[in-house]
Every structure is written in structure tokens, then in C-alpha cells.
Amino acid sequence: MVQRIPETFLSMTEYMNSFMDPLIEEAHTDLFSNMTAVRRAPVCKIHSVEESKKFKLPKDLFYEIKFNAAEDTEKDIGSYEPEVGDLIALTDFRPKSIDDLDRPTRFYLIA
Missing domain, CATH: 1.20.5 (Single alpha-helices involved in coiled-coils or other helix-helix interfaces)
Known part of the structure; x- marks a missing residue:
């Protein structure tokens, strides 16, 4: 409390x-x-991740992330273009519920 x-x-x-x-x-x-609304969350696929020119250890861990164009995303789940301030779950699967993110065999990162 x-x-x-x-x-x-x-x-x-x-x-x-x-x-x-x-x-x-x-x-x-x-x-x-x-x-709790993860199954309705918008998605996009990451094309590549590279260190930014501003990347400097140990604190400035900046990356350039390139996303596939909207037409490259799956038709049934829609498309999404990230914006500043968004919270992103990086996964290799499409979660259908919050429980999908709470399984030892499935890993994800919050970005």
C-alpha cells in the first residue's frame, strides 16, 4: 500500500x-x-534493429528500428506505426491474452 x-x-x-x-x-x-487489452492491441513487424549513431555505453543505448510498411503486416490484425511514448511488447508471437505473456516458454521484452 x-x-x-x-x-x-x-x-x-x-x-x-x-x-x-x-x-x-x-x-x-x-x-x-x-x-488486459493485449489481444486488441495494434501490431507491426520489425524489419531491422541497429545501433544509432548516438549509441554510447553505458547509458545512451539508442537504436534505429525499422518497421515493415503497413501493407506488409497481416491483414487480419491491422497495421500500426509506433509513436513517441508508446509502450511496446517485443515478442516472436501474437499474444491473444495477458496470460500468453506469462508463460515460461514464451519470452518478451517491454520497450
């Missing part, structure tokens, strides 16, 4: 840290509510 945020703080750091747990909880709840 998330603790109540106090009305006064001893420092700016204490103030900023007081919002960390509620922010994480809100993000978790929002993520979960969107994951």
Missing part, C-alpha cells in the same frame, strides 16, 4: 522522493489495465 504524502517536508529531496512510490503504483496500474 502506498503511504500518504505529507503536507510539509524537511528538504527538496524528501519532497521529490515522497512522490516516487505513488508514481510507480500509478504507472503499474496503468500498465496492467492496458495489458
